Amino acid sequence: MTPQELKFAFEPFAKAMATATPESARAALGAMFASDAVAKLCHPFGTLTGPEAVFEALYKPLLEAVPDLERRDMIRLAGTTPEGQHWVGCMGNYMGTMLGPWLGIRPTGHLVHLRYHEFYRLEGDKVVEVQAIWDIPEVMMQAGVWPMAPQYGAFLCTPAPMSGDGLTASGDSSAAQAHVIAMLEDLCAHPVDPDPARMKLEKYWHPRFNWYGPCGIGTARGISGFRNWHQIPFLKAMPDRKLDAMGDLMSHWFGEGDYACETGWPNMRLSLTHDGWMGIAPAGTEVLLRSLDFWRMEDGLIRENWVLVDLLDLYEQIGIDVLARLEHMNGARNLGPIEVPAGMDPVR
16 A cells, blocks of 8 residues: 555544544544454553454543543654555644543643554554554643653643644655664664764754653753753663664554654663663663654754653553552542633623
């Protein structure tokens, strides 16, 4: 299938989910997903089979908490991997008014945003596999309930590509993919080679690039921001990082035009042996990370990079139940549904 054919097959689902109701969401999932589709979802949802299970575990509770939910794709890419698999990758924000609790997060009564990276593998016109991470900690931060260490990077509602072409990108992406893969190979030469210059960041990254990390790490600007707010703590804690290709993990690469993206479940294996990353004490254990990423090139360099890591799953692997901590914090909070006045009372 061509990228255009993949997007055409996916479009009815995206349109239906843009302003979903419980009924339309259930119908859209049933129409788009194969009956035995496997959905590999971020913690705490786990791996589910079939559209009804996905609706009940994922969308029904979210729609109960955010009745006016809308799904806003800001990047949508399609392509065929070197292994012959057909994928559609989406980055965007779920938005709406949070009137009820969700996963133990108290309602805010305000517009909330929830970034998603969702990858769909298609066979014909049906989804047979999903790999998806929702930035659940992002909603915790907006609700003022934060059960983890403070993040180093900035907090913001993640924007669409600066170029404005996230939904219209097309064409050969081989140059963008080759550039990103070469960048990762040079990144992984350090810290085996202790000289930070070995990573050659200036060769790959635009001087004004934005690195949009998950909530808990945050967003960084430029090489100095990337190093200080993400890379140095990450490498200090896990100095044995390496490309997934060096092990038995599997990534799927595709893209369009100036965009490249990668999906893998998981796609990183590291040992958490030192202090410094997200306030986590050295666990002395191996962890597997799920990371779903998008890159945009500009003038031959990476200008924007959207990264989501399943941080709640990482914490679970080292014996920290973030949602249980959140529940404990809720001991003095009211988690009941709320109403926002219509604003039609007479002016006093």
